[in-house]
Amino acid sequence: HYDHLGKRGNLIYYGSDDNASGVAGLLALAKSWSQTTPPCNIIFASWTAEEKGLIGSEYFASTLDLPGNVKLYINMDMISRSVTEDSARRQLSIGTRAADNYLRELATQANNKLSHPFVLDLWDVTGHSGSDYASFMAKNIPVMTYNTGLHNDYHTPRDIPADADLVKMGDVLKLVNITLQEVLENTSVH
Numbered sequence: 001h002y003d004h005l006g007k008r009g010n011l012i013y014y015g016s017d018d019n020a021s022g023v024a025g026l027l028a029l030a031k032s033w034s035q036t037t038p039p040c041n042i043i044f045a046s047w048t049a050e051e052k053g054l055i056g057s058e059y060f061a062s063t064l065d066l067p068g069n070v071k072l073y074i075n076m077d078m079i080s081r082s083v084t085e086d087s088a089r090r091q092l093s094i095g096t097r098a099a100d101n102y103l104r105e106l107a108t109q110a111n112n113k114l115s116h117p118f119v120l121d122l123w124d125v126t127g128h129s130g131s132d133y134a135s136f137m138a139k140n141i142p143v144m145t146y147n148t149g150l151h152n153d154y155h156t157p158r159d160i161p162a163d164a165d166l167v168k169m170g171d172v173l174k175l176v177n178i179t180l181q182e183v184l185e186n187t188s189v190h
Helices: 014-035 055-062 099-113 133-139 166-186
Strands: 006-008 010-014 073-076 092-095 117-122 142-145
Touching: 014 073, 014 099, 014 166, 073 099, 073 133, 073 166, 092 099, 099 117, 099 166, 142 166
Parallel strands: 073 142, 092 117
Antiparallel strands: 006 010, 092 142
């Protein structure tokens, strides 16, 4: 999602991590994939009004004629920071549906291909609706949602670009890209 909290009184909520980081990641991946010919259509999109209740993603998901044809929805929401206790700055949360064990396996395999792998927190998104992935999960579409954790600057004016960990963000994008390539190459994936 590209929206954030905006200005409140005299304070500006910059939203660098939440979620300029996800949008920057989306644009970087879109640029990279524009140089290739993937085996199927890939849509790169960012939604508005996530902060107001997933309005943009819910609208888009509701317009899908054949949601069963969508192989995967990837969500990147807050991918450039670390929680305080992550002193090594290598924790990464990836949420999938319980039914999609193959996606957790792909994420683990992709992570092992990184020169400096993450400590993965693989969790079940079932029953959660914290970001735009919920709109697609409701349509029975497999999802992978990437997040580096809630930090002390979350939803405050202190969420500024100077605090972004660009190395970590770059590695998150490498992992997302490897996983996407694997999904596209695996014709047995539904």
